[in-house]
Amino acid sequence: MATVDLTTETFDEIVSKDGIVLVDFWAEWCGPCKRFAPIFEQSSEDKTEIVHAKVDTEAHQELGAKFGVTAIPTLMAFRDGVMVFNQAGALPGPALQQLVEAVETLDMDEVRAKIDEHDATEH
Incomplete structure (x- = not known):
């Protein structure tokens, strides 16, 4: 599957779906971004089975912010939103590849429990 270009309008819809979404924030003028692009592709x-998405930070500065x-x-x-x-x-x-494998093996119930625990201590 080729990479998907995300916009301000499509970002939340794509990353909130079940499964894994990798998002590469990049810009045309960025040398390291150009070197990473073929690896990501x-x-x-x-x-x-994993959505690979890109955000052009020049075209969609509000997402970067x-x-x-x-x-x-x-x-x-993102996994399961x-x-x-x-x-x-x-x-x-x-x-x-290691990152993808680590995200694939995450126990999302445990992740959500840690988020809830963190949120509880923040209030």
């Missing part, structure tokens, strides 16, 4: 071909993206590329992973990973910097292929 290869992952989309290898792992067709919403998620506090201050450096690009920034990679985020929950952000489970957020890191700036281009990953090499093996590291991206």
Whole structure:
């Protein structure tokens, strides 16, 4: 499956679905983004059950701001609508593969329990 371009209008709809969505925040002028692009594209071909999406931070600055993206590329992973990973910097292929495997094996009930616990201590 090829990568999907996300916009402000489509972002929430795509990342809130069940399953895994990887989001690459990038810009045309960004050298590291251009080096990461083929790695991300290869992952989309290898792992067709995972949505691989891209956000052009120049065209959709409000999305970058919403998620506090201050450096690009920034990679985020969502599973079942929950952000489970957020890191700036281009990953090499093996590291991206490890990330995907880690997200696939997450116990989402445990993740949600930790979020609830964290939210309870914040109030």
